[in-house]
Amino acid sequence: MAKEFKGRPVIAGECTVEAVVSHGGFNTLASFQKSALARKKETIVSDQNNADLFGKNITGKALCLPKTIGSTTGGMVIYTATALNIHPRAMLFSEPIDSLAAAGVILADVWTDDTITTVDNLGQEFLDYVQDGMMIEVKMDGTVIVK
Amino acid sequence: METKMILTDEEKAILNGEKGATMAKVIKTLILYGETFGAKRFARVTAPGHLVTSFGISVLSPVFNITQELIDAGLKAEMPFTVDPRPIDYKNVKCNPIEKLIFNNFLYGMQDEYELQLRQLGLKDKNAFTCACYLDQVGNTPKKGDILSWAESSAVVYANSVIGARCNRNSGIIELFGMILGKVPEFDLLTDEGRKAKWIIEVRTTKKPEAQILGSAIGLKVMEDVPYIKGLTDFIGTELDDETKSYLKDMGAATASNGAVGLYHVDGLTPEAVEMGEKLINKDAKVYVIDDAELERVKASYPVMWKDVNGKPERCFIGCPHLTYAQLHQWTAKFEAELKRQAKTKVGMKTIFTAAPDVVEEFKTKDKATYDKLIKMGIKLTSICPLMYMNNPLCGKKNVITNSNKLRTYTTSRYFTDDEICTIAVKGGI
Numbered sequence: 001m002a003k004e005f006k007g008r009p010v011i012a013g014e015c016t017v018e019a020v021v022s023h024g025g026f027n028t029l030a031s032f033q034k035s036a037l038a039r040k041k042e043t044i045v046s047d048q049n050n051a052d053l054f055g056k057n058i059t060g061k062a063l064c065l066p067k068t069i070g071s072t073t074g075g076m077v078i079y080t081a082t083a084l085n086i087h088p089r090a091m092l093f094s095e096p097i098d099s100l101a102a103a104g105v106i107l108a109d110v111w112t113d114d115t116i117t118t119v120d121n122l123g124q125e126f127l128d129y130v131q132d133g134m135m136i137e138v139k140m141d142g143t144v145i146v147k
Numbered sequence: 148m149e150t151k152m153i154l155t156d157e158e159k160a161i162l163n164g165e166k167g168a169t170m171a172k173v174i175k176t177l178i179l180y181g182e183t184f185g186a187k188r189f190a191r192v193t194a195p196g197h198l199v200t201s202f203g204i205s206v207l208s209p210v211f212n213i214t215q216e217l218i219d220a221g222l223k224a225e226m227p228f229t230v231d232p233r234p235i236d237y238k239n240v241k242c243n244p245i246e247k248l249i250f251n252n253f254l255y256g257m258q259d260e261y262e263l264q265l266r267q268l269g270l271k272d273k274n275a276f277t278c279a280c281y282l283d284q285v286g287n288t289p290k291k292g293d294i295l296s297w298a299e300s301s302a303v304v305y306a307n308s309v310i311g312a313r314c315n316r317n318s319g320i321i322e323l324f325g326m327i328l329g330k331v332p333e334f335d336l337l338t339d340e341g342r343k344a345k346w347i348i349e350v351r352t353t354k355k356p357e358a359q360i361l362g363s364a365i366g367l368k369v370m371e372d373v374p375y376i377k378g379l380t381d382f383i384g385t386e387l388d389d390e391t392k393s394y395l396k397d398m399g400a401a402t403a404s405n406g407a408v409g410l411y412h413v414d415g416l417t418p419e420a421v422e423m424g425e426k427l428i429n430k431d432a433k434v435y436v437i438d439d440a441e442l443e444r445v446k447a448s449y450p451v452m453w454k455d456v457n458g459k460p461e462r463c464f465i466g467c468p469h470l471t472y473a474q475l476h477q478w479t480a481k482f483e484a485e486l487k488r489q490a491k492t493k494v495g496m497k498t499i500f501t502a503a504p505d506v507v508e509e510f511k512t513k514d515k516a517t518y519d520k521l522i523k524m525g526i527k528l529t530s531i532c533p534l535m536y537m538n539n540p541l542c543g544k545k546n547v548i549t550n551s552n553k554l555r556t557y558t559t560s561r562y563f564t565d566d567e568i569c570t571i572a573v574k575g576g577i
Contacts, residue, residue, distance in 0.1 A: 010183055029538075030557070036206045037254075037539065048452070069370075069407060071557060072199050072298045075318025076210055083209030097183065098371065098407070099335075103318035106179045110172055111213055 002147045005126045009142040010097055011105050013117030016137045017062045017089045019130050019146070022052045025069030028077045028100065031058075035086060036077075043086045062136040063088040066127060068101040078104025083112050090138050093120035094127040119144055148175065151182045152332065158189060161328075169220035173324045180321060181332020189330035190337055192296050194289040194312065195271070196224055196326035197280045199298035199319045201231035202535050203258030211257060213320065214264045217327065224269035224326035229280035229287040231299050232469065232501070233258070234535035239527040240499055246541050254539055268323070276530060277503030279396065279469040281305055284505040291418050294337060296325025300409075301400035301468040301553065307410035309387065309395050311418035313337045316371070316409040336409050342419065344375035344412060344428045351438045355382035357564050358394045359552040361437065362401025364445040368435045371407040375428050377414045385415050389473035397551075400468045404553035452559035453546050460548045463494075463572040464533040464560065466501030467551035475502060475510050475528075479521045481565070485573045486524060493525035495575020504530045534558060548572070 027047045034046030042059040068074055078101065081087040091105060097120040105118045119142045130136070130146050137145040148162060162178070164171045181189070200210065217223075234255055235242070242250065262270075271287065278299050280287035289295055291311035297303050298317045306312040315336050317325070325331040335341040346369045350356060356379075365374055383391050395413070402408035412420040412427050419427060465478060478500060486492060500521070502510070507528055511518050521528065533549070536542055537558040547560040548568060555562040563571060571577055 033538070034540070039206070049450075071404075072300045072303075072316060073319045076200065076207070076320050079320065080207055080209045083212075084206075099180075099184065099316050100318045102183045103180055103321045106176055106183070107318075107320055110176045110179070112209075 002145050003129055005122045005144045005146070007092070007119040007122040007142045007144060009118070009140065010102060010120055011109050011115055011118040012140045012142070013090070013115060014138060014140055015062070015089050015117050016135060017060065019064050019132060019134045019136050020053065020056055020058050020061045021127070021130055021132055022050055022063070022065040023127060024050060024052065025067055026050065026053070026063070026065040027070035028068045028074035028104070029071045032077050032081050032086070036081065036084065041086065043081060058088045059086050060089050062090040062092055062138070064092045064127060064130045066095045067093060067098045072100060074100035075103030075107060078116070079107035079111065082108035082114050082116060085114065087114070087116055090117040090119070090136070092122055092126070092136070092138070092144055094122050094124055096120055150178055152178055152186055153188050167220050169216055170222060173222070173327055177321070177324055177328060177330070177332055181334060184332070184334040186332035186334040188333055190294045190333040192225070192294050192325060192329050192331055194293040194295055195226040195287050196228035196295070196322060197287060197297040197299055197302050198228060198230040198265070198323060201276055201532065202234045203255050203261030205253060205256045208257070210320065211261055211264065214268065214323070218264060218267045222327050223267065224323070225329040226326070227269050227271040228326055229271050229275040229277065229285065230265060231278050232276045232530055232532035232535070234532055236529045236531045239529035240531055240536060249541060274504035274508070277469050278302055278532065279471070279503050281310065282471060282503060282506060284472060284509050285503050286505070294331065296322045296331050298322035300403035301396070303409055304399040304403040304411070305396055307336055308399055308412065308417050309392055316407065342373060342410060342427070345369070345372040345432055346374040347428060347432050347434045348374045348376040349434060349436045350376060350378035351436055352442065353439055356437070356442055358397040359401045359550060359562070360442050360446050360564070362398035363405040363552045364437055364441060365411070365435070366402040366404065366406025366408050367445065369406055369408060371409070373410050373412070374408065375412045375414065375420070375425070375432070379413050380415045383416070387416065389471060391416070393471045393474050396468055396471065401552035404556045449555060449562050451561055453561060454544065458546045459576055460496060460561070460571060461546045462548070463496055463498040463568060464501065464547060464549045464551065464554060465499070465568065467533050467549065467554040469506070469530070470500055470502040472506050472509060475500065475506070476514070476517060479517050481569050482524055482526065482573065483520065485569045489573050491573060494572050496572055498526045498572045499533070500526060500528050501531060501533055502528065
């Protein structure tokens with residue numbers, strides 16, 4: 001049964017994609033680093049401290065997370081991943097978005113031809129409910145339907 | 148573009164493209180960034196900037212495309228800026244031929260081009276490469292109340308907390324845009340409300356806490372919130388002298404890297420805490436008590452990321468963030484005493500101190516005898532970023548030890564306290 005959540009659209013957009021879930025903070029640099037350095041066509045998460053995501057492909061998916069953590073290069077890394085076309089299609093935050101992630105998705109929106117649909121404030125219930133592989137529909141107004 | 152932020156006529160004109168399409172994108176980015184966090188207006192930047200991106204790493208070519216677009220549009224920072232340390236120094240941090248080949252041709256293959264871009268954008272000078280730009284010798288030292296556009300997390304937390312300047316925890320590129328516009332969106336740590344503490348930290352240890360572990364414990368607990376630290380002045384005093392500032396530098400870097408702290412207050416010591424005291428604490432602030440057992444628990448929780456946890460350490464890095472002038476003296480004396488204790492004349496493994504180029508220069512010229520003593524002990528002094536040196540698949544495989552909680556967090560290096568690391572580096576093994 002589908003479950004609906006309402007958040008705030010940070011970068012408004014529409015998409016229907018598969019979920020990948022990080023229950024802990026998403027370390028942006030550590031996660032993208034290995035695939036970006038190796039010039040891979042997809043991001044296989046290389047953050048060994050993230051048991052949920054380590055070794056998983058997040059490119060083109062809806063990355064569900066509480067917030068990002070780590071180096072202040074974080075925003076720049078999200079922007080770079082988008083420019084290299086190895087970015088998630090959507091970033092869905094259970095908490096208010098942090099300044100580094102916000103910088104990244106905004107830089108991607110303004111300075112590349114692509115975009116990462118971004119919604120924050122979806123609540124802990126969203127993160128508790130959503131699981132890897134579930135289909136997610138994101139609407140312009142920040143509605144997120146988990147199927 | 149409709150904006151929620153209230154813009155001046157000049158800002159509206161920039162957004163409408165009167166200073167070119169690239170400058171319009173710069174201000175649009177900053178407006179969207181500010182509006183995400185409820186900023187009502189821009190605040191004027193009042194002191195020079197500091198950039199986090201110092202490395203010409205080839206994979207960041209999209210970033211270098213932005214910087215080139217800025218240069219081509221004739222844009223540069225309003226004031227000369229400093230930047231984080233360079234990633235490599237072959238003279239003092241030896242690399243094998245394969246590492247050199249990969250660093251020069253692939254990993255940091257764009258270093259020279261990027262440094263040229265930095266100079267075109269308004270880099271302060273050839274010595275501007277350090278994470279501790281606020282040190283007197285470097286000269287990018289803001290005043291209390293200054294509004295900054297910085298990104299390096301250890302520098303941001305120092306400027307906010309120890310100096311009382313105002314800066315958000317910005318990402319790379321955003322800080323450069325703020326330097327170019329000369330304005331940053333006003334929210335969070337730029338506001339009085341955003342600088343209030345949501346946590347009270349009660350330090351109840353029996354001795355002076357290791358700065359790097361105390362900072363780690365605080366960061367892991369409060370994450371991005373502002374903590375108000377009580378009880379610490381019993382150990383580090385109420386004077387913001389060089390030794391105390393060095394302690395706060397290291398503690399702050401750990402709060403910022405193990406958590407995401409952008410500002411802390413120390414009761415009776417840091418400028419805003421001295422001025423306002425407990426008025427800085429929110430009414431519903433939570434309390435975190437740190438005693439000896441809690442510090443032990445936090446230290447024991449650090450994973451060892453070496454492939455062979457019983458492997459021999461190959462290299463020791465001390466100075467992340469970069470060491471202060473006072474710390475160079477303290478560490479030289481500490482190693483001298485340990486060598487004497489172990490009846491040795493040279494350290495037992497590759498040991499590298501890192502400090503700002505200007506600090507190294509002053510140390511070499513004003514304290515040549517101490518510098519010579521350091522070199523005679525077999526210790527190298529460099530100005531690289533050990534984090535950037537290690538943050539690649541080649542160096543990540545090395546068994547590196549460090550007393551830096553930031554380096555531990557972002558790399559495979561293994562943490563030891565100041566006393567432990569000195570003993571291990573002299574002995575040449577754990």
